[in-house]
Amino acid sequence: MWRINQRNWELLGQVPSTQLVHSRAFGLVVARIAKSILKIRYLLLGGAVGGGVSLHNSYKQWKEALPDMSWFVEMLPPPEKLDTWQQNVIQLKDKVSNFEFDPRLKELTKMKYDDLKVWFDERLESAINASTEASPDFDREKFLKSPDIIDRLTSSGLYAYLEASEQVPTQQSQSTSAFSVFRANKTGSEQKVESLNSRVESLQDELIKIQLKYQKELEKLEKENKELRKQILLKEKVEGVRRGIKKSLIDMYSEVLDELSEFGYKSQDNLPRVVVVGDQSSGKTSVLEMIAQARIFPRGAGEMMTRAPVKVTLSEGPYHIAQFKYSTREFDLTKDSDLDQLRREVEIRMKNSVKNGQTVSTDVISMTVKGPGLSRMVLVDLPGVISTQTIEMANDTKDSIIQMSRMYMSNPNAIILCIQDGSVDAERSNVTDLVSQMDPQGKRTIFVLTKVDLAENNLADPQRIEKILSGRLFPMKALGYFAVVTGKGNTNDTIQQIRDYEEAFFKSSKLFKTMASSAVTTKNLSFAVSECFWKMVRETVEQQADTFKATRFNLETEWKNNFPRLRELDRDELFEKARGEILDEVINLSQVGAKEWESSLNEKLWENMKSHVFENIFLPAAMSGSSSIFNTAVDIRLKQWAEDQLPAKSVQVGWEVLKDKFEGFLAKAKASKNHDSIFDHFKENVVEEAVRRHQWEAPEVLRVIQLNTLEDRNVHDKYQWDAAVKFLEECVKERLRVTETLLRDLIGPGAYERWAHWTYAAADQSIKSKIKTELDQILVIDSNHGPSLSLEEQTVVRKNLENRGVKVDVEAIRTTWFPVYRKHFLKRSLGKCFDCRKGFWMYQRGVEGEPECNEVVLFWRIQQMLKVTSNALRQQVVNREARRLEKEIKQVLEDYSQDKDKKVQLLTGKRVQLAEDLKRVRLIQERLEEFIQALNKEK
Numbered sequence: 001m002w003r004i005n006q007r008n009w010e011l012l013g014q015v016p017s018t019q020l021v022h023s024r025a026f027g028l029v030v031a032r033i034a035k036s037i038l039k040i041r042y043l044l045l046g047g048a049v050g051g052g053v054s055l056h057n058s059y060k061q062w063k064e065a066l067p068d069m070s071w072f073v074e075m076l077p078p079p080e081k082l083d084t085w086q087q088n089v090i091q092l093k094d095k096v097s098n099f100e101f102d103p104r105l106k107e108l109t110k111m112k113y114d115d116l117k118v119w120f121d122e123r124l125e126s127a128i129n130a131s132t133e134a135s136p137d138f139d140r141e142k143f144l145k146s147p148d149i150i151d152r153l154t155s156s157g158l159y160a161y162l163e164a165s166e167q168v169p170t171q172q173s174q175s176t177s178a179f180s181v182f183r184a185n186k187t188g189s190e191q192k193v194e195s196l197n198s199r200v201e202s203l204q205d206e207l208i209k210i211q212l213k214y215q216k217e218l219e220k221l222e223k224e225n226k227e228l229r230k231q232i233l234l235k236e237k238v239e240g241v242r243r244g245i246k247k248s249l250i251d252m253y254s255e256v257l258d259e260l261s262e263f264g265y266k267s268q269d270n271l272p273r274v275v276v277v278g279d280q281s282s283g284k285t286s287v288l289e290m291i292a293q294a295r296i297f298p299r300g301a302g303e304m305m306t307r308a309p310v311k312v313t314l315s316e317g318p319y320h321i322a323q324f325k326y327s328t329r330e331f332d333l334t335k336d337s338d339l340d341q342l343r344r345e346v347e348i349r350m351k352n353s354v355k356n357g358q359t360v361s362t363d364v365i366s367m368t369v370k371g372p373g374l375s376r377m378v379l380v381d382l383p384g385v386i387s388t389q390t391i392e393m394a395n396d397t398k399d400s401i402i403q404m405s406r407m408y409m410s411n412p413n414a415i416i417l418c419i420q421d422g423s424v425d426a427e428r429s430n431v432t433d434l435v436s437q438m439d440p441q442g443k444r445t446i447f448v449l450t451k452v453d454l455a456e457n458n459l460a461d462p463q464r465i466e467k468i469l470s471g472r473l474f475p476m477k478a479l480g481y482f483a484v485v486t487g488k489g490n491t492n493d494t495i496q497q498i499r500d501y502e503e504a505f506f507k508s509s510k511l512f513k514t515m516a517s518s519a520v521t522t523k524n525l526s527f528a529v530s531e532c533f534w535k536m537v538r539e540t541v542e543q544q545a546d547t548f549k550a551t552r553f554n555l556e557t558e559w560k561n562n563f564p565r566l567r568e569l570d571r572d573e574l575f576e577k578a579r580g581e582i583l584d585e586v587i588n589l590s591q592v593g594a595k596e597w598e599s600s601l602n603e604k605l606w607e608n609m610k611s612h613v614f615e616n617i618f619l620p621a622a623m624s625g626s627s628s629i630f631n632t633a634v635d636i637r638l639k640q641w642a643e644d645q646l647p648a649k650s651v652q653v654g655w656e657v658l659k660d661k662f663e664g665f666l667a668k669a670k671a672s673k674n675h676d677s678i679f680d681h682f683k684e685n686v687v688e689e690a691v692r693r694h695q696w697e698a699p700e701v702l703r704v705i706q707l708n709t710l711e712d713r714n715v716h717d718k719y720q721w722d723a724a725v726k727f728l729e730e731c732v733k734e735r736l737r738v739t740e741t742l743l744r745d746l747i748g749p750g751a752y753e754r755w756a757h758w759t760y761a762a763a764d765q766s767i768k769s770k771i772k773t774e775l776d777q778i779l780v781i782d783s784n785h786g787p788s789l790s791l792e793e794q795t796v797v798r799k800n801l802e803n804r805g806v807k808v809d810v811e812a813i814r815t816t817w818f819p820v821y822r823k824h825f826l827k828r829s830l831g832k833c834f835d836c837r838k839g840f841w842m843y844q845r846g847v848e849g850e851p852e853c854n855e856v857v858l859f860w861r862i863q864q865m866l867k868v869t870s871n872a873l874r875q876q877v878v879n880r881e882a883r884r885l886e887k888e889i890k891q892v893l894e895d896y897s898q899d900k901d902k903k904v905q906l907l908t909g910k911r912v913q914l915a916e917d918l919k920r921v922r923l924i925q926e927r928l929e930e931f932i933q934a935l936n937k938e939k
Helices: 002-011 018-065 070-075 079-095 103-132 140-145 147-156 158-164 189-243 249-261 284-292 336-353 397-409 431-438 452-458 463-469 495-508 522-562 571-589 594-622 627-644 646-670 677-693 700-711 718-747 751-756 763-781 791-803 810-836 840-845 854-898 900-906 910-938
Strands: 274-278 310-315 321-324 365-370 377-381 415-421 445-450 480-483
Touching: 249 310, 249 365, 249 377, 249 910, 274 284, 274 397, 274 431, 284 310, 284 377, 284 415, 284 445, 284 495, 284 522, 321 336, 336 365, 377 522, 397 431, 415 431, 415 522, 445 452, 445 463, 445 522, 452 463, 463 480, 480 522, 495 522, 522 910, 571 646, 571 677, 571 854, 571 900, 571 910, 594 627, 594 646, 594 718, 594 810, 594 854, 627 646, 627 700, 627 854, 646 677, 646 700, 646 854, 677 854, 677 900, 700 854, 718 763, 718 810, 718 840, 718 854, 763 791, 763 810, 791 810, 810 854, 854 900
Parallel strands: 274 377, 274 415, 310 365, 415 445, 445 480
Antiparallel strands: 310 377, 321 365
16 A cells, blocks of 8 residues: 555655655554454444344244243232232231241241242343354344344444445345354254244243242242231231221122112112022032132032022131121131031021022022132122923923023123033033123123033043133133132032142143133132122222112102101111000000909900890799799809809900000000001001910919809898899890890881881781780780790680781791790889889898899899909909010010011001112112222222
8 A cells, every 4th residue: 555655656756755654654554543443343333233133033032932921910919009018018017016927937938039039040041041142033134234224324324334344235245244153053944843842842831830839839828828817807806896896898898789689779789799600510609619718508419509699798807707697606617517507507598588389589698708818709699590490390490590690690780700511511501692692792701611620531622622711612702711620529528629639630731731820720710700890899889879879869859749747767667666656555554543444344244244144044044933943043053154154254354355455545546646547557466466475364263253252142231232223224124125126127117117217017027016916915914924935825826817817837926926025024024123122121131022132132143243353353454464465565576576578568658668768778878988988998
């Protein structure tokens, strides 16, 4: 170069000086050194760019070869929950000040941390080594000719230097570039595919081993976490008792659902819940037990066990227990004896819910299961869908189950847990079509394939399982697909044994090796269902609260329009008000005086006895016509009556008087100004039931008192004699009026009535009237005639009537004779009463003669017996029976308070139903708002 430049100067005739030449040579050397340095710079730059691309491609291939770790990301909670957990941990330090971690836990955590660190360092080193190896896919010429690289080099001014230094490759020059360090020996496509396949298989095996390894470690940590949470919950429970028990979030939500299940607005019940549906014996109940971590349901060999909806609320707690709604008993799920009793109780409740010859029932059996680590959610287990009805089932069993399933799944916010038996042909499934009809887009359906261990061994085409779990076999769609194992054929296996078997199966299964680990096992299913449940709750609960708020406004408006001046009393409040009014009337019984009791008892006794006394004692004895026969007959009949019938009849009368008094108080209250007619039917039913239950036994002392009183024939004074005469006279007059009425009906109206009231006798009445005329003549001739009519007299009467052109038979004569003679006899007895008013002096001195007043003595004995009996009954009523009645009424009220059906039967009407609806809506709205506040705080 220097020589070329010198020759040029000589041709020009100008020879430069030595100093100038040396200075230029020095400058050229400097420029050449700078150019070399710049060339090295751009070589390094190009190498760095190419190496970066190669490293990127190698990293990308390595990343794609890695197994899918999204399951681990899904297991992690969202950042908001992590922040909440961090705050809770900080608060935990203040709550549990003296708590010390187990040194074994610290040592185990450090060991796991060291293992993770070594594993990560090995992976990082292998990634770096892979980036330093030659990349067979890198093409330097293609890289430098790419438009993106040319634009970047041009914009930075580097492209001109590279072109000047011949670093840009052309079609004529294909020299060795500075990127040769990244070349690799090319292999055949077959070897490459085989190596990649073997690498994928090895990575899959390694991934499964790592997953199982860390899953076991996670389970160990979960068990230790459960113990820690148990201690914390126990401490919070003790503190909660001091401060007042605070309900958990899921318990608050479950109470809202319980209220809705008893409420009539089914169309407005759109709150989320997990509805478990499936074919019969598909494993629904087993899935539920695996989620609840306890075998809480009865089991049967192929027969229908679930006969009613079972609502199970899962929540966390220090102990693994189960409890029914409205029950205080807690079943310890860690004890086999309690589990057996719980299963029997569930079976009994199911059988009791089925009524009227039905096979299934819509009555919900509600229970709560608490335990450490349980996923919080509400599940409803429905009866399994059947294909064929047996002869033991009701005719509408199949349709009832389908209708029940549709009703629960029609809730647009319900999570549908569709259970499919994997061990049977998919075409035999009934539930998938039903679910696809209710949720055609699969936005709220989770599909669960059970018994996959049997399916893998029995199916001729295992790929069908893959199609099922990928949603390519059934027309239905779902949010997610899960494969689970819920047992190994032995009903005595525990939940832990089943879980160990399930993990071992999926670890060794070739068919499920390619599935994501988050799509297998009931544990992952539980996490997924709980997450979907709470997501749906958060999205819809406020809307449902607004719906019930509008319903409440409508009901309040309706009440103001229909019952503006009445309080909104529901059925329970009305029952308590009616209870108070009835008990007030019972107390009024104690305010009745002794004289009033005895007067009422005396009247009631004679009212029930007078017919027997007249017909069976007085008339037969009085018609004998002899004083001695009269007294003998009276004594015999009175004694027989007192021993056999009188005490029991007296007790019955006493109870009737007590009942009449109580009903009288109720009638008086009914006539008051503030009376509410809605209680009338209820009060009447309570009194009738109390009377039916009440048993009033006749005391033996009452029989003795009555016998002694009836045996006394001595009238002590004139006052008692006059009272007995008056009593006899009143009784005879009453009987005479009854006899005259009977006789009038027999013979028809008299002459005055025929003229004054234009009434006429019938043909048979006219005949009997003529018979009466003939019989009256007989009694006129013989006023002391006996009670019987002789045959001669009957013949005379018949012939006399025949002579008058009236044909009669003997029976008509006898029928007419009875009231005619009784009227005659009673008039004669009434006349004797007038004669005996002054006969006390003759009776007191024992003077025999007319008039004979044995009838007065009889009625005096009866009157004295009535007084003594009334006094004895009054004492028994006041001292015993009134209190027993009060006790019976209280017992009836207590029984009715526990019987909801009885309340509905006795307290009914539009007013009651409207108040009930208003109370329910208010309660549901308030609890929903309380739940929403707690939910927002948890967020």
